[in-house]
Amino acid sequence: MVLKGFWWKILCMALLSYTILAGFLGVVPRRFILNESIRNLYFHVPMWFGMIFLLLASSVASILYLKKGKNRHDRFASQAANTGIVFGILGLVTGMVWAKYTWGSYWSGDPKQNASAIGMLIYLAYFVLRGSLEDPQKKARISAVYNIFAFAMLIPLLFILPRLTDSLHPGNGGNPGFNSYDLDSNMRKVFYPAVVGWTLLGFWITDIRIRISKIEEALDYE
Amino acid sequence: MNRVLHFVWFVLLSWPLAAQDPGAEMADVLRSNGKIFTVVAVVGIVLVGLFVYLFFTERRLAKLENRLKNK
Numbered sequence: 001m002v003l004k005g006f007w008w009k010i011l012c013m014a015l016l017s018y019t020i021l022a023g024f025l026g027v028v029p030r031r032f033i034l035n036e037s038i039r040n041l042y043f044h045v046p047m048w049f050g051m052i053f054l055l056l057a058s059s060v061a062s063i064l065y066l067k068k069g070k071n072r073h074d075r076f077a078s079q080a081a082n083t084g085i086v087f088g089i090l091g092l093v094t095g096m097v098w099a100k101y102t103w104g105s106y107w108s109g110d111p112k113q114n115a116s117a118i119g120m121l122i123y124l125a126y127f128v129l130r131g132s133l134e135d136p137q138k139k140a141r142i143s144a145v146y147n148i149f150a151f152a153m154l155i156p157l158l159f160i161l162p163r164l165t166d167s168l169h170p171g172n173g174g175n176p177g178f179n180s181y182d183l184d185s186n187m188r189k190v191f192y193p194a195v196v197g198w199t200l201l202g203f204w205i206t207d208i209r210i211r212i213s214k215i216e217e218a219l220d221y222e
Numbered sequence: 223m224n225r226v227l228h229f230v231w232f233v234l235l236s237w238p239l240a241a242q243d244p245g246a247e248m249a250d251v252l253r254s255n256g257k258i259f260t261v262v263a264v265v266g267i268v269l270v271g272l273f274v275y276l277f278f279t280e281r282r283l284a285k286l287e288n289r290l291k292n293k
Contacts, residue, residue: 009280013273020269024262030246204276211283218290 009204015197019043022190029184033102040098042190046198047091048116048158053199054084054206055123059151062144074140075217077147078130079209083202085123092116103168111162112169119157122150 023042031038058080065073095113096106107113129146133139162172249258 009276016269017266020262020265024258024265030248032246035247036249208276208279208283211287215283215286215290 008200012197012200012204015193016201019190019194019197023194026190027186029187037098037101038187040094041187042194044091044094044098045191046195047087047094049195050199050202051084051087051091052158054080054087054202055151055154057203058084059148062147065140065144066148071140074144075210075213076206077144079213080203080206081123081126081147082209083206085120085127086205087198087202088116088120088123092120099168108168110169111165111167112158112172115157115161119154122153122157126150 019042023039028036028038058077061073061077061080064070065077092113095116099108099110099113100106103110126143126146130139130143133142162169165172
């Protein structure tokens with residue numbers, strides 16, 4: 001079968017289709033300022049969840065690489081980080097659009113925005129590092145160490161520092177319109193499947209990229 | 223009589239308040255016109271299109287992998 005191990009990809013398609021249907025047609029709480037944009041919860045927030053899961057998997061693969069020295073762990077780490085950062089950039093840009101219409105401007109120097117931008121830059125340095133090392137073993141080892149550091153930096157940047165200060169972003173400091181969204185059981189029914197669906201899409205793209213890089217490697221080897 | 227009059231005044235004055243109370247503004251008109259379904263259809267087409275594209279990419283990749291394996 002061409003589509004070996006395809007079940008989770010079918011699950012991904014089903015969950016995302018459900019997200020679109022229930023996400024637009026389902027009942028949401030009425031909130032001033034947010035209005036219908038509250039539905040962005042199903043599309044903006046899962047980008048970040050997807051990114052975190054991909055980067056977590058990436059850093060675990062880096063730890064495994066340092067422990068075992070297997071090539072496939074390095075390959076997984078770099079491709080998962082790649083897709084993770086694409087998700088992060090999408091999260092940042094969708095967040096900016098949402099911010100424009102709820103907070104008043106695309107970028108208001110909010111702690112959450114600044115910290116996540118710094119997090120992205122730390123990861124961009126990971127790719128620069130990978131690109132600048134010629135020797136494959138050296139590249140894999142040094143970038144594995146850096147990748148673990150990058151994930152360890154990302155956690156305080158996204159989840160600790162913004163909470164220590166005032167932020168417009170829900171879940172951080174004071175917030176005008178969103179305080180009780182996490183209590184709404186109607187939204188949960190769409191939000192959790194959306195998170196799983198978008199995350200699976202991220203792993204799907206990662207899977208394709210890993211297989212491409214294997215082919216590239218095999219061709220280089222010849 | 224005075225009490226009845228008071229009651230009528232109260233009802234008349236508070237009527238607009240009760241009638242208004244729209245809560246936050248939502249896309250009710252859009253929904254009643256059925257136009258939200260247009261949005262759902264458009265995004266649905268985008269999503270299905272992407273899935274089909276991913277599916278064919280998978281197939282192409284699998285072919286490539288097979289070619290490499292049989293070399």
